[in-house]
Amino acid sequence: MKKTLRIATRKSPLALWQAEFVKAQLEAAHPGLEITLLPMSTQGDKILDVPLAKIGGKGLFTKELEERMMAGDADIAVHSLKDVPMSLPEGFELGAILERHAPTDAFVSNLYAQFDDLPQGAVLGTSSLRRKAQLMAVRPDLDVRDLRGNVGTRLGKLDAGEYDAIVLATSGLQRLGLDERIRHEIAPEICLPAVTQGTLGIEYFAKDHATLDLIKVLNHPASHIRAVAERAMNHRLEGGCQVPIGVFAELDATEQNITIRGLVGRLDGSEILRAHIQGRASDAKLLGTQLAEQLLAQGAKAILDEVYASGLTKG
Template identity: 50%
Template sequence: MNRLTIGTRKSQLALVQTHAMRDALLAAHPHLTIELEHITTKGDAILDRPLAAIGDKGLFVSEIEDAMRSGKVDLAVHSAKDLPSILAPDMTIAAYPERADPRDVLVGAEGRTLADLAHGAKVGTSSPRRAAQLRNLRPDLTIIDIRGNVDTRLRKLDEGQYEAIVLAAAGLQRLGLLDRVTQFFDPYEMTPAVSQGILGIEARASDQRVAELLKVLDHAESRATAEAEKAFLATIGGGCQVAVGAFATYRAGQLHLIGMIGALDGRLVRGELTGAASEAQTLGANLAQQLLDQGGRDLL
């Protein structure tokens, strides 16, 4: 059984991420033969509506999980922020590789930063989380939904449909497009999505062979940060349609977690908490409860 099949979405970013993990697996296990299976998810197929209007959980995941259940594929490489905060019981994240840059970035026309944008400028984002924080920073901006892969969004910007767009730094980094960035947002002003910049390698919970092969890719610090952030989101509830962000950093066995709950009108509550990395999920749940009690519940 030296063969693995990886399920992947067809976007350029998904393929770049999958190829990187395939190459890392082959470097660690040269005896393997690895094939890719391209799968179209609901989130890929429906491009004429905002993500929040399509549904809640697993928009970029469900079809790939079905392929794993049927035995068609053995594992999948996801952007961990696309994964539901609570996985189906028959699935597991067998590896969280080391995190890339977790920040959000602005890509502004003609090199503009957020401060450079004119009153009423059109800014594209498909994320309620980004929209809430943009309105908190610049209530005068016109926030417009934007769908499509990274290349499509950059093309729409270049065509003049928007004055700026907000994207994840990690995606641009993996695509070699960081030169398009005009501003990196500090996590205290634009708190990232839960697990942003982390890849999650999903497999069947019962598949010990695949779990053993993937151990080499797991990065303990990134796993701890992902678990804290996902526990934060799970405690609050909701998926693509809620304006929620969290970002944890690891240092000497401790996690420092920033969390944010927002409303689309720009109101938000933000807080932070530090605790043992070994209690990552408890830390995330505690910060979520703290923010819910401080007014976050009224913003959802």
């Protein structure tokens, strides 16, 4: 078995936390294994003055990490799975999907205790078109503005008074020890999560069996099934991580049955298409695809075509 492992990671505080978390898990599973981190910036980290959906493209947060692996400098890359394109470059695979952390969105404000308390015309910050569409569907009076940067930067803008409230991933705040900034978690019934939100994935070279032997111990079967279902729906819709698509898969207590909820929304929240499906967990991929077909039958393609026609990118 290999004695060393090199992890390519983005160098934002959250990405480094995620890489350190995986490092600790692997060291616990394989005593004596030496692991080093290779932090770097990706295109998504460098371009902060343009909405993510405008620069989009496949691998916005992953391409540079994969190039580092192809150059032989790294063995694996740790990703927030929601940032990983539905189709990986040839030769790459996901070797492990870790146990899912909180999948919800968090309401953060210094002025208001919960989303419902926002006054008419309040300024709400989010980098996500998925959140914008769903929250504007409930509150079309809000002034929703783009919010970029790492978690600390976004909180700083809130604290500077640029926004009345902002919405961030619950898992990101919790991982950084910022639980106290969460005023409340927004229920999936109000804001359905992004594809695999709260889940970490480990990417590796498909032919590198020695590395797979090391990382597969971290694969969490239930989270893996949920991820397969959610990614299958998104793949059929040809959606990237920046478009107004939400999906949430849940297993029952036996972990033998799965329920998947999905939606596609117009950017202004004026129309939200919703669907759900249930079945055997072993059919997760098929069910995810069938859920997408339900949304397409309702008119999802026309909505997504309109989104892309506005200048947003696929992938």
